[in-house]
Amino acid sequence: MLEIARNILFFVIALGILVAVHEWGHYYVAKLCKVKILKFSIGFGKPIYRRVTSSGMEFVIAMIPLGGYVRMLDGRVDAVSPAQESVAFNFQPVWQRFAIVAAGPLVNFIFAIFALAAIGMIGQQTPTTVIGEITPDTFAAQSGLQSGDKIIAVGQHDTNDWRDVLIELSTYSGEDVIPVTVKQTNGVTQTHNIPINGWKIDPDQPDLFSAIGFQRFTPALTTKLGFVEEGSPADRGGLQVNDKIEKIDGTSMEKWSQIVDFIEQRPNQTARVEVLREDQMVDLELTFGQKADTPSQGYLGVIPFQDTWPPEYIQNIQLGPVDALVDGAAQTWRLMGVTMEMLGKLLTGDVSVKNLSGPISIAQGAGMSASIGIVAFLSFLALISVNLGIINLLPLPILDGGHLLYFTIEWITGKPVSEAIQEVGFKIGGMILFAVMATAIVNDILRNT
Numbered sequence: 368m369l370e371i372a373r374n375i376l377f378f379v380i381a382l383g384i385l386v387a388v389h390e391w392g393h394y395y396v397a398k399l400c401k402v403k404i405l406k407f408s409i410g411f412g413k414p415i416y417r418r419v420t421s422s423g424m425e426f427v428i429a430m431i432p433l434g435g436y437v438r439m440l441d442g443r444v445d446a447v448s449p450a451q452e453s454v455a456f457n458f459q460p461v462w463q464r465f466a467i468v469a470a471g472p473l474v475n476f477i478f479a480i481f482a483l484a485a486i487g488m489i490g491q492q493t494p495t496t497v498i499g500e501i502t503p504d505t506f507a508a509q510s511g512l513q514s515g516d517k518i519i520a521v522g523q524h525d526t527n528d529w530r531d532v533l534i535e536l537s538t539y540s541g542e543d544v545i546p547v548t549v550k551q552t553n554g555v556t557q558t559h560n561i562p563i564n565g566w567k568i569d570p571d572q573p574d575l576f577s578a579i580g581f582q583r584f585t586p587a588l589t590t591k592l593g594f595v596e597e598g599s600p601a602d603r604g605g606l607q608v609n610d611k612i613e614k615i616d617g618t619s620m621e622k623w624s625q626i627v628d629f630i631e632q633r634p635n636q637t638a639r640v641e642v643l644r645e646d647q648m649v650d651l652e653l654t655f656g657q658k659a660d661t662p663s664q665g666y667l668g669v670i671p672f673q674d675t676w677p678p679e680y681i682q683n684i685q686l687g688p689v690d691a692l693v694d695g696a697a698q699t700w701r702l703m704g705v706t707m708e709m710l711g712k713l714l715t716g717d718v719s720v721k722n723l724s725g726p727i728s729i730a731q732g733a734g735m736s737a738s739i740g741i742v743a744f745l746s747f748l749a750l751i752s753v754n755l756g757i758i759n760l761l762p763l764p765i766l767d768g769g770h771l772l773y774f775t776i777e778w779i780t781g782k783p784v785s786e787a788i789q790e791v792g793f794k795i796g797g798m799i800l801f802a803v804m805a806t807a808i809v810n811d812i813l814r815n816t
C-alpha cells in the first residue's frame with residue numbers, strides 16, 4: 368500500500384511538472400505575442416486551487432493531473448469585439464499562431480536539456496559498461512562477445528554508461544544484427560555483429576541484456592551472510608550475520624550459487640551446516656523452508672555480502688556547467704531520435720504495441736526512480752518530457768502537431784483550413800488517441816495482473 372501511495376505521489380509530481388512546463392511554453396510565447404490569456408490550467412476537472420491574476424487570467428490546479436491547457440481569447444469560441452481582435456489568438460498572423468503552439472513541445476525539449484545538464488553537474492558514480500557473464504547458446508554467445516569486454520559503442524553511437532547501452536540496443540528491435548563495439552581486456556577494440564535474426568523487444572522479458580544473452584558485470588556474491596531474515600529457517604537454525612558458510616552436509620561451498628542450488632533442491636529437508644564465525648567453526652543443524660510462490664524450491668532466508676567493486680570498473684562522471692549543457696543537449700537530441708525510431712517501429716510492427724505504457728507504468732517508473740534518488744528522478748523526467756514533446760508534435764489534429772499541420776497548410780495556401788475539415792480532423796485524431804491510450808492502459812493492467 369505504501370508503495371502504491373508513493374507511486375501515485377511521484378506520478379502526480381512528475382506529470383504536474385511536465386504539464387506545467389509544456390503549458391508554460393504556450394503561455395510565455397502567447398504573452399510575447401500579446402495574446403490575451405483567459406485561463407492557465409494544470410489538470411482537468413474540478414479545481415482544487417484557483418487564483419485570478421492581476422491581468423485577469425484564471426490560474427487553476429485541477430483534480431485530474433492527466434494534462435492541462437492554456438485558454439486564450441479566440442474569436443472562434445468567444446465573442447470578440449473589434450477592439451479585442453488584436454489580442455485574440457485567431458486574429459494573429461499564422462507565424463505567431465505557429466510559434467505559440469510549437470512552444471509547448473519545444474519547452475519540453477529545453478526542460479530535458481536542463482534536467483540532463485543538472486545530472487551532469489550533480490555528478491554520479493556508475494559502473495563501467497563491462498560485460499559480466501555470457502549465457503551459452505544465446506545471440507551474444509554466437510557473436511563472440513566475451514566476459515570482460517567493455518561496450519564502447521552500439522552501431523554509430525558511443526555508450527558511456529549502461530543507460531546508453533540499453534537505449535541503443537532497443538533501437539535494433541526487429542533488425543537482423545546489432546553491431547556492438549567493445550574494448551577487450553587486452554586493450555584491442557573490436558566490433559561484433561550480434562545475430563538477432565529479427566528478434567523484437569518483449570515486454571514480458573523486461574531485462575533486455577538477458578534477452579540478448581549477457582549480464583552486466585557485478586562483483587560476485589560471497590558465502591558470508593550480510594542479512595538474516597527474522598523468523599526464517601536460517602534464524603531458527605542459529606545462523607547470524609557475518610557467518611561464512613563453509614560446508615553443507617560435508618560438501619564444500621566455494622560459491623554462493625552452490626549454496627542456492629543446494630537449498631533450492633531440498634525444500635523442508637534438514638542439513639548440517641558448518642560456518643566460520645569469528646575465526647571459529649560452528650556446526651548447526653538447519654531445516655530448510657519452502658518458497659511461498661514455488662513450494663518445490665527450498666528457502667533459507669538470508670542475503671550474502673557482495674565482493675567490492677574493482678576500482679577500474681567504477682567511473683565518476685561530473686561536468687562543469689558548459690560541458691553539462693552541451694552533453695544535455697546531445698543526450699536530448701539522441702532521445703528525440705530514439706523516440707522517433709521507436710514510433711516508426713511501432714508502425715512497421717518491429718516493436719509490438721504490447722510495449723506501449725500508460726499511466727500505471729509511468730507511475731511505477733516515477734515512484735521507483737524517486738526512491739533511487741534525485742539523479743534517477745531527473746533522468747526519468749527528461750525521458751518523459753522528450754516523449755511528451757514528440758507525441759504532441761505528431762500530426763494528429765487533437766494534438767499540437769495537428770494544429771501546426773493546419774497552420775502550415777494555411778501558410779502555403781494563403782487561407783485557413785475550413786472549420787468543417789478541422790472538426791472532422793479533431794474527431795479522427797480523438798479516436799486514434801483514445802485507441803492508443805486504451806491499448807496502453809490495457810497493457811498496464813495485463814502487466815500488473
